[in-house]
Amino acid sequence: MPFLVKSEPDVYSFADLQRDKETIWDGVTNPQGVMYLRQMKAGEKFVIYHTGDERRAMGTAKVLSVDAADPKVPLVRIEAGKALKTPKTLAEMKANPLFADSPLVRQGRLSVVPLTDEQWKWIVG
Numbered sequence: 049m050p051f052l053v054k055s056e057p058d059v060y061s062f063a064d065l066q067r068d069k070e071t072i073w074d075g076v077t078n079p080q081g082v083m084y085l086r087q088m089k090a091g092e093k094f095v096i097y098h099t100g101d102e103r104r105a106m107g108t109a110k111v112l113s114v115d116a117a118d119p120k121v122p123l124v125r126i127e128a129g130k131a132l133k134t135p136k137t138l139a140e141m142k143a144n145p146l147f148a149d150s151p152l153v154r155q156g157r158l159s160v161v162p163l164t165d166e167q168w169k170w171i172v173g
Contacts, residue, residue: 050168051084051094052105052152054159062096062106065128070112073124080151081160085122088114093129095163095171103138105171107131136171146170 053073055061065071076082088094092111098104108129116122141147151161163171 049087049092050163050165051088051092052097052161052163052171053094053109054097054099056100057098057102057106058100061098062128062131065096065109065126066107066131068128070125070127073126074121076121076159078158078160080155081158082121084160084162085124086114086116087162088122088124090114093168094126095132095168104135105132105141106135108172132171133173141171144170 060071073085076085088111090111090113094109094111095105096107096109098106109126110129112125112127114122114124138152141150142153146164146167147153150163150167151158152163155161
C-alpha cells in the first residue's frame with residue numbers, strides 16, 4: 049500500500065532527504081499516523097508532501113525497514129526516490145474526485161495517510 053507523509057519543508061524537506069539519501073522518519077505523534085507507520089513494510093513506496101506555505105507533493109521515497117519495538121513511535125528507515133516532474137498541490141488533490149474520501153482531505157492535520165494505487169499513480173504521473 050502506498051502512503052503520503054507530510055513534512056514541514058523548513059524542518060526536513062524532500063531536498064534534505066535527497067541530500068541525505070536515507071533517514072529515519074520520526075516525529076509523528078498522532079495515534080492514527082503512528083498506526084499507519086506501523087503498517088508500513090520494507091519496499092513500500094510513499095510520497096513526501098510539504099506542508100506550510102507549499103502544500104504540495106514533492107517526491108517519492110521507499111521504506112527500507114520498520115522497527116516497531118518502541119510502543120509509542122516506530123522507527124521507519126526510508127530512502128529517497130525521485131522528485132516529481134510536476135508537484136501536485138493540495139488544491140489539485142482536493143479538486144480530484146479520487147481524493148474525495150481520502151484522509152488527506154478529510155483529516156487535514158494527519159501527517160501519514162494511506163493512498164490508493166490510483167491516487168499514487170495520479171500524484172506521481
